[in-house]
Amino acid sequence: MTPPAIYPDLKNASVFITGGGSGIGAAITEGFLEQGARVAFVQRSDGHTFADVMEEKYGRRPLAMRCDVTKVAELRACVAKAAETQGPIRILVNNAANDQRHSTLEVDEAFWDWSMAINLKAYFFAAQAVIPGMQEAGGGAIVNMSSISYMMGSPDYPAYTTANAGITGMTRSLAREFGPQKIRVNALAPGWVLTEKQKEMWATPEGLEAHLAKTALKEHLEPRDMVGGILYLASDASRRMTGQCMAVDGGVVVSG
Known part of the structure; x- marks a missing residue:
């Protein structure tokens, strides 16, 4: 993957990514490794094979840890291990999510709680875990992955859009x-990114055609298309930008 830009301040930065071993998260992990960052990531499945590939490609190994991010104690333990291994976390990317399709009338309390836990609660407690270290270090950057689905009022997953x-x-x-402590917090809202999961489970020819008709840039999004925005929001290039939500969707939604 060719870096979209070089950000010198990201070299050797300690980065923590949730869901960083597959899909969009894997592209984000690789993007930071290309910048020379020290990357730790968590996911529910074993990420060591992906870490092996990244080490062979870039000469530095991301720290891969298994973690159910809905379990706050596990998440906090992984943040602590990452900070101990790679230095105080300067950048957090909250990326882990699950956009399982559902309708309002089929949602029960257990599903609602699960959806909020993975799509919202984990973001809050990951931020809570890294902020003290950022305060001690004199600043940091948090990037929360959202989605344009809530902006569009998508009817396909109301619990997910609520969380976003x-x-x-x-x-x-x-x-x-936390702005007074020079901790910047921004969000990036992807459009429909065609990860392998999306292709296998929900991308039909008819659905893809209908979505492409809504875009200004007539190409489907790939995981690597999210990397440039994430690196920008994490780097000093956006040092005066905070509290913002930036859409990267090929021109489906507009703001301003």
Whole structure:
């Protein structure tokens, strides 16, 4: 993968990514490794094979840890291990999520709680875990992955869109609360990114055609298309940007 740009301040930065071993997260992990960052990531499945590939390609191994991010104690332990191994975390990318399709009338309390836990609660507690270290270090950057689905009012997964709207609200509040300590908090809202999971489970020819018709840039999004925005929000290039939600969707939604 060719770096979209070089950000010198990301070299040797300690980065923590949730869901960083597959899909969009894997592309983000690789993007930071290309910048020379020290990367730790968590996911529910074993990420060591992916870490092997990254080490062979870039000469530095990401720290891969198994973690159920909905379990706060596990998440905190992984953040602590990453900080101990690679230095205080300077950049957090909250990426882990699950956009399982569902309708309002089929949602029960257990499903609702699970969806909020993985798509919103984990973001808050990951941020809570890294912020003290960022305060001690004199600053840091948090990037929360949201989705344009809530902006569009998608009917295909109402619990998921609710959580993503919450991510934007949380981003703004944390940016206000911790801005005085030079901790920036922003969100990136992807459009429909065609990961292998999306292709296998939900991408039909008819659905893809209908979605492409809504875009200004007539190409489907790939995981690597999210990397440039993430690196920008994490780097000093956006040093005066906080509390914002930036859409990277090929021109489906507009703001301003």
